[in-house]
Amino acid sequence: MDKLRVLITRAQIAEKVAQIGERITADFAGESLVLIGVLKGATISLADLARQIKLDVTFDFIAVSSYGDAKQQSGEVKLMKDVDQSVEGRNIILVEDILDTGLTLTYLKSMLQAHQPKALKIAALLDKVSRRTEPIHGDYVGFEIPDEFVVGYGLDFAERYRNLPDICVLESGSETR
Ligand code: IMP
Ligand code: MG
Numbered sequence: 164m165d166k167l168r169v170l171i172t173r174a175q176i177a178e179k180v181a182q183i184g185e186r187i188t189a190d191f192a193g194e195s196l197v198l199i200g201v202l203k204g205a206t207i208s209l210a211d212l213a214r215q216i217k218l219d220v221t222f223d224f225i226a227v228s229s230y231g232d233a234k235q236q237s238g239e240v241k242l243m244k245d246v247d248q249s250v251e252g253r254n255i256i257l258v259e260d261i262l263d264t265g266l267t268l269t270y271l272k273s274m275l276q277a278h279q280p281k282a283l284k285i286a287a288l289l290d291k292v293s294r295r296t297e298p299i300h301g302d303y304v305g306f307e308i309p310d311e312f313v314v315g316y317g318l319d320f321a322e323r324y325r326n327l328p329d330i331c332v333l334e335s336g337s338e339t340r
Contacts, residue, residue: 165320167331170313171306176288176330179305180208183286184215186303187256191282195219196254199246201271202226203325204260207317208288212258223247225257227267240270255280260317261289262304265297272299289313289330 187196195218200209202224213220226244255275259268268285275283286303293310314320315327324331 166334167314167324167327168334169329170308170311170332171316171330173316173328176305176316177211180211180288181215183303183305184212184217187212187286188215188217191218191254194254195221196256197221197223197248197250199223199225199250199255199257199275201257201259201267202244204317204319205258207325208260208286209258212286221248225271227271240267242270242274246275250275250278250280250283252279252281254282256284256286256303259285259287259301261291261313262287262299262301263291263294265295265299268301269297269299288316289318 196216198209198213198220200206200222209222213222223246224244225242225246228239228241228243257268257271257275262268272283272285284302287301288305290301290304290307291310292307311332312320313330314324314333315330317325318330319325320333
């Protein structure tokens with residue numbers, strides 16, 4: 164049985180997401196915006212964030228290979244699904260659930276940058292700064308968290324727990340690190 168401890172409550176998340184939405188609305192005033200969610204973890208963040216942005220917004224989604232059933236990152240990122248629409252000349256915000264080592268977003272950022280967007284920013288609700296191996300930072304970060312494995316609000320362990328409304332630390336169970 165996995166043990167869960169609430170780290171960030173749904174109320175704290177909602178408040179933070181509203182603040183980030185306001186910042187994005189101000190930063191891109193008068194412009195249109197494409198939110199690109201990284202499947203599947205970012206779906207819930209994207210849905211909530213999008214509704215806090217008072218601009219002309221469209222959605223797209225991208226998928227990369229991920230942790231699979233373990234908690235350990237393989238160190239290799241593979242594109243499984245590309246964007247549907249061209250990003251050329253568009254304002255892009257790449258929406259991710261968490262910045263960990265930074266491998267995923269470093270890969271996606273350089274891939275999208277090659278298609279010459281007008282602007283390319285990163286929004287990540289969570290940031291595990293101490294785990295970073297790549298020189299990348301989020302432009303819109305919700306919370307810096309310690310090096311603990313978290314689930315909920317889109318984040319999974321072996322595909323489970325994405326539907327938890329709060330962000331919780333997974334304290335025991337099938338540990339791999
Ligand atoms: P990175 O490439 O190491 O930055 O990893 C990013 C991806 O790792 C995220 O999109 C998550 O899918 C996954 N990840 C990293 N830390 C956690 C965690 O604490 N819980 C669940 N997934 C995580
Ligand atoms: Mg993910």
